Amino acid sequence: MNVENTKKQMRKGVLELCILAIISEEETYSTDIIAKLKEAELIVKEGTLYPLLSRLKTAGLLHYNWRESENSPPRKYYFVTEEGTNFLNNLWSSWSQLVSSVNLTTKQLQTVEKLE
Numbered sequence: 012m013n014v015e016n017t018k019k020q021m022r023k024g025v026l027e028l029c030i031l032a033i034i035s036e037e038e039t040y041s042t043d044i045i046a047k048l049k050e051a052e053l054i055v056k057e058g059t060l061y062p063l064l065s066r067l068k069t070a071g072l073l074h075y076n077w078r079e080s081e082n083s084p085p086r087k088y089y090f091v092t093e094e095g096t097n098f099l100n101n102l103w104s105s106w107s108q109l110v111s112s113v114n115l116t117t118k119q120l121q122t123v124e125k126l127e
Contacts, residue, residue, distance in 0.1 A: 022053050031099040038088040
């Protein structure tokens with residue numbers, strides 16, 4: 012079994028949560044989202060972001076505004092809709108529960124390993 016593949020799958024599983032969390036802080040340009048995801052070592056490849064943003068927008072969780080730039084073409088700045096905020100809150104609650112469960116499970120496993 013390939014550990015790197017499993018790690019990639021785990022990162023992909025939390026990308027929607029992380030993208031919504033990043034955008035919920037302020038209207039954000041896609042390059043800034045990519046930079047934050049790379050900094051946190053969460054993005055598998057840049058091409059992963061754009062389909063996710065499109066899917067989140069189609070679901071009504073994100074919207075964007077076009078902003079003019081002095082030195083480049085207009086850019087899309089994404090923001091989280093009210094529905095997106097509710098979805099993010101639900102994801103965050105589920106994530107917190109999952110982390111708690113994993114921590115509890117691995118703590119139990121660590122205790123068993125110490126006894127052996």
